[in-house]
Structure formats: C-alpha cells, structure tokens
Amino acid sequence: MPRQVDHEERRRRIAEAVCTLIARSGMEAVSLRDVAAQAEVSMGAVQRSFRTKEDMLLFALEHLTQYVSERAEQRIAATSTPQAAATLLSHTLAELALLEEESRRQAHVWLAFVAHAPASERLAAVLKDTYAKLHDLLVRLLRYGQDTGEVAADLDAAREAHALLALADGLTAHVVAGHHSSATALAVLQRQVDQVLVEPPGNG
Amino acid sequence: MPRQVDHEERRRRIAEAVCTLIARSGMEAVSLRDVAAQAEVSMGAVQRSFRTKEDMLLFALEHLTQYVSERAEQRIAATSTPQAAATLLSHTLAELALLEEESRRQAHVWLAFVAHAPASERLAAVLKDTYAKLHDLLVRLLRYGQDTGEVAADLDAAREAHALLALADGLTAHVVAGHHSSATALAVLQRQVDQVLVEPPGNG
C-alpha cells in the first residue's frame, strides 16, 4: 500500500469548507475550485473524495445534521439532575434553532439546504429524516416533562413537538434574514416553552 | 415615439419566470437565458428590463413580497363581519405561511431568498422590511381581537405576533422540506392560534 491519507478526515475537512462557502455567499457560489481553495487541498483531491459535486453537497449536509443531532442528543444523555426537564427543553430547542452566535454559520447552511430541497430528492430525504429525528427527540423531552410533572399530562406531545420545532426553525430563518437578533429569538422561544410548562417560572 | 411596450408588465412577466425557475431547481439554476426562455422573451429583452442579474432577482423578490403582503392586507380590508378576529387571524397566518397548494411555488421561492439573504445586503433589506410589515399586520389583528374580546387583554401582542410569524415561517420550511403536508402544518398553526384565543373553539 502506498501513500496513506485519512480519507474520512479529508472528507470532513472539505465538508467544512463547503459549509463556510455556503454561509458566506450562498449555495450557488460553491464551485469545486473554491471548495478546494477553502479546504486548502487540490482540486484533484476534492474530486477523488467525492465522485460528483452533488455527492459532496450531500455529504456536507449529512455532516451538518449529524453534528446538530449529536450535540442535542449529548445534552440529554449528559443530564443527571432529574427535574431539569424545563431547562433541558429550552436549551435543546435553543441549540436546534442554532441561535448561539457560533452557530450562525450552520444556520445559514441549514437554511440553504432546506431551500434547495425541492431541487434534489436525495437532499430532501436527508432533511426529512433529520426532522423526524428531531421531532422524536422533542417528544421524548416532553414526555419526560410529563413524568416529572413539569408538563401538563394531557398535553399532546407529538403536536406540541411539531409546533416547537417549527417555531425553532422559523426563528432561525428570522435571525438569518436579519429580522431578529439571537437574543430576541431566544426570548420568543423561551416564552413558548414556558407556555408548555404547568407552572410558568418567575411570576408564581 | 416608436414601438410601445408595457415595461412594467414585462418586468412582472420576467419576475414570474424567475420564481418558476427558482421553485423548480433552486436559485443557482437561474440564468438569464433560462429566464428568457421561461418568460418567452428574448435574452435582450431581459437585459433591457434589468440592468443586471441581481436587479432582476431583487425585483422578483419585491414582486413576491408585494403579492403576499397585498393578499394578506386585502383579506383584512375586505372583512365586514366584526367578530371574525379569530378566523381572520388564522386565515391570514395560513396565507402568510403559503400553505395553500397553489402557494407551494411561492413558498419555495421565499425560502430560497431567505437562505440567500446573508449573501446580499439589498436582498436582506427587502426581507427585513417585509417581515416588519407582516409583524405589524399580526399585531393589528391581535389588538383587534383584544378589542372584540376574543383575545386576552393582557396578552403581549408584539411578542405573540413574533411567535406566530416564526411559527408560520417554520411550518413553511417544514412543508418545503417534506417533513409536513400542508394539512398537518395548517393544523399545527390552527392549534397555536386557538391557544391565543380566550375561548378555544370546539370544546367549550
């Protein structure tokens, strides 16, 4: 075996470059040459890592969704305090909405992919799958809240999860569009979560 | 004066073609040639109608926002029955979310523009302005609902309007991404509106 390169590492590196470019100037600004330059590899390397441009974009999306999903899942798995359902819920949502300042880039990219979904079935499939996972996650959180008594027992968790997820995505879009700051969006999100809780905090 | 052409009419025709193309294959698939073909005019005509491609895209966005805003405003202006605040609110939101089947195309286009906002300041400005207008509209509707007693008087109309608008946009995104059908999205939206009303319909 000749020269050894960590292919997966390179693919990830390229995916990062793709995301950077999309966030900076939109999806149509992504060319193989620019990606190669951004990733500081040769164009040939990009072409050997991905058979086609669409494959590359798809991998970048999967890279992003995996990152977001994992962070959300981790946050839940790492929780030990039992009655934290309320904060758990709002923190997870805030993370899904990519509202933190350091997630701006990811928010742009996510939105770009969603907007591109109608043009690519494979892309749409990945998005659909991710949304389903996130919805499940929220449902689990709500059910957990119902167990701890923080959330009304008669609440339709599935429905509420849909609403919360949509709200999070909408706020993402509004921040990207410049209609909201992250802080404002966060406040709106928090208020919605409070409505779900049986005892709104702060005004006993 | 020689040959007379309705320039505005032509610009609108081209804007329609732009929207069709964006909806079909995304923003990066919009080329002057394709637009000309879709609008069934010559490429020269497109170039004379718009100095540059960006101008064309910007006009298409303004064309879209104006259409959406106008339809929403009209719906309100045309209302004569006084206590319709509840239905008025949900219908307006449903329209803003572009959930009707015939608005799918516009939903795609809208999302594409939002996703592109970070890459173009002029575009972002138009979006921001439109969002502000829509927010105002919702605030007015909520205040009206408070006048008629359908909406709790102590509700923070501005905050609630933000939440509703974000929810509507999020649902739009979810429908475009294939995570929801229009019907499901509509149900989620309706449920959220019901929560705003003092007396939820159907189970009083």
Add this chain to the structure above:
DNA sequence: CGCGTTCTGATGCACTTGCATCGTATCGGC
C-alpha cells in the same frame, strides 16, 4: 412616404463551471 427614435434578438466575448485525463511523486512489498 421617409425620417428618426426606440426596441429587438442574435452574436461575441471573456470567464467560470463540473468533470476527465495524465504525468509524476510517494510509498509498501519483495
């Protein structure tokens, strides 16, 4: 009718695109 202005569609141009090709550098196995 014929002039002059406006509009028109085709073509040119420099450039970028995604992808294919190819000679070479780099390493493991013998």
Add this chain to the structure above:
DNA sequence: GCCGATACGATGCAAGTGCATCAGAACGCG
C-alpha cells in the same frame, strides 16, 4: 533497491455564464 500500485495536483475541455455590442425591424411624426 526496485517494482508496482496508489494518491496526487495540474491541465484540458466542452458547456454554460453574465454582460456588451450591433445591425436591423417596428413604429410615431413630419
């Protein structure tokens, strides 16, 4: 130490891009 397989980066290529240009058609006005 050398062979052969592999990864590498540069270059080629046809197609498509936005925009500029231009000869001429179409029409109001004298």
